[in-house]
């Protein structure tokens with residue numbers, strides 16, 4: 492496939508700091524190769540801004556290969572852009588047309604306040620993990636992997652859930668800014684494996700309580716999260732989270 | 748029992764209450780629709796049915812059921828409004844571009860709107876029949892319950908209000924039925940596709956069933 496050159500108009504959310512007033516500013520991205528990634532396109536625009544002595548557009552990125560989950564932004568109303576199953580860093584400019592106008596906004600949620608421009612503070616996710624998204628084991632040499640048998644079906648389901656990279660696109664996509672897909676992925680991943688069972692009841696109760704406390708919305712079973720998740724985490728995990736929650740509340744001795 | 752009530756103040760617990768009351772209301776709609784079919788059997792059958800429920804010993808059970816039903820509605824509405832307010836608060840700044848993902852349904856994203864129309868309908872409906880059957884002045888003229896129904900549906904305004912409201916009931920249940928299963932944690936590879944379709948058929952069955960009465964009385968029973 493031969494590469495083409497694109498000229499684009501960007502409308503980018505600029506906000507100098509957490510409490511500053513933000514606004515959309517217009518930038519022109521000229522002569523962008525259709526082979527470039529979306530982030531490379533932003534880099535080119537930023538180089539021009541810097542050359543002119545202007546403040547570059549602040550956005551987060553790290554691995555640029557779809558595994559770290561930092562590169563969150565909302566492109567034309569869609570978290571991680573118009574394609575399904577990928578992060579922003581995996582989005583390429585060949586999916587845009589010459590002359591396109593592209594709106595770029597930060598993730599919007601009360602629990603994810605804007606730090607600067609397109610960067611939001613996602614430490615709320617860390618707090619949910621700290622509330623229960625772990626297993627307590629004594630460190631030491633790694634145990635033999637095959638000493639505890641795991642049913643293939645559970646191993647697969649746990650692996651699928653563990654694919655969550657904590658990017659927050661589910662929160663950004665949800666009309667209610669609910670974190671249920673993320674939390675359900677973490678709860679499922681551990682509830683499906685023998686290593687997660689000792690803390691099974693306390694974990695789900697604490698993680699749900701923390702999620703509520705941090706100001707995320709409630710789940711209305713809409714499914715926008717599943718549609719926008721770059722790792723295609725399924726809402727069957729949310730059903731499992733619900734079961735785990737009822738089980739812990741109504742059938743276990745563990746009171747939280 | 749403190750833990751029990753507290754459970755319903757967590758996000759997942761609030762949705763549990765929503766799903767349980769939702770299912771209860773669906774169950775009620777089936778019973779209600781069954782009762783209404785006496786209208787098709789003529790004045791004697793319908794008046795006899797209303798008489799049976801209100802003037803015999805059955806009335807004690809009915810009064811208790813009425814209170815439970817009112818509580819079911821009250822909890823569903825209170826919980827729904829509380830969820831909606833929290834969900835709005837969770838995103839104080841809206842997106843400038845309002846794109847929707849290619850998968851979620853319109854009905855799921857607009858439950859509160861179908862709900863509000865059903866609520867307004869509920870008020871009108873209680874005024875039309877529950878109030879009229881019990882305390883209405885028209886009763887003094889010797890009109891029967893059946894006559895009240897016929898008279899109401901001969902009015903084109905009420906006919907239209909009732910039919911349009913049932914469209915919104917359909918929209919509410921189109922998402923609501925299968926959503927309640929998901930809320931209860933019942934999402935299963937083999938059964939969920941069936942539940943989704945069963946929910947749509949039940950939504951059509953109930954809304955079309957209820958809408959058939961105003962349409963019947965308006966067009967075939969002296970409506971103008």
Ligand code: HEM
Nearest residue numbers: 711765766769772773824827858862866923924926927930
């Ligand atoms: C006959 C009447 C009604 C029936 C049968 C019904 C049934 C249902 C069902 C089954 C659900 C799905 C619950 C879930 O997602 O777990 C639901 C959701 C909902 N209902 Fe109703 N409902 C009725 C009337 C109302 C009314 C009058 C309101 C007024 C406020 C209301 C507000 C809501 C809301 C806001 C939701 C969505 C909750 C959420 O997922 O965030 N409903 N309803």
Ligand code: SF4
Nearest residue numbers: 655656658659661720
């Ligand atoms: S569930 Fe998907 S969208 Fe949500 S944080 Fe995990 S990877 Fe991102």
Ligand code: FES
Nearest residue numbers: 555559560562580
């Ligand atoms: S930069 Fe790591 S996922 Fe995009």
